[in-house]
Amino acid sequence: MNLPVNTLSRGERARLAAGTMTDEQVEVLFTAVERNHRAKVRAYRRAAILVAAISVLLWGATAALAGLTPAVLFAGAAVAMLDAVALVCTWHLGIGIFRRQFNAALLEGHPAFASRHQL
Numbered sequence: 001m002n003l004p005v006n007t008l009s010r011g012e013r014a015r016l017a018a019g020t021m022t023d024e025q026v027e028v029l030f031t032a033v034e035r036n037h038r039a040k041v042r043a044y045r046r047a048a049i050l051v052a053a054i055s056v057l058l059w060g061a062t063a064a065l066a067g068l069t070p071a072v073l074f075a076g077a078a079v080a081m082l083d084a085v086a087l088v089c090t091w092h093l094g095i096g097i098f099r100r101q102f103n104a105a106l107l108e109g110h111p112a113f114a115s116r117h118q119l
Contacts, residue, residue: 008033008101016102019109026110030117033102037119040095048087055079 008016012029015021021029059076066072099119107114 007097008105013101013105016105016110017108021109023110023113026106026113030106030113034117034119037095037099044091044095047090051083051087055083 016026016029059072059079062075063072103114103118106117
């Protein structure tokens, strides 16, 4: 199984970190990257809300059928922890790595631009 990790391409990262891009090219790249980044953050938020709503709905249905027994409470807490871990890992792999790579390359190659624009 191959899990996709959202990373900045090697060529873009090298050109950005080396400072070989003009300010106009950096501005265009930043605009495109920022638009993509915001779309991913919006999609992540929707997914997180959907995961939480489904978990609460299923836990509520289970509690309604079985009652609030210690087993149902434990299962609800366990599912909440699994949801939290999955959402944190998804954030890190889908958004966090890309943002750190882009900001670090921008800071290294174009520090004046990086002081004004960060993801």
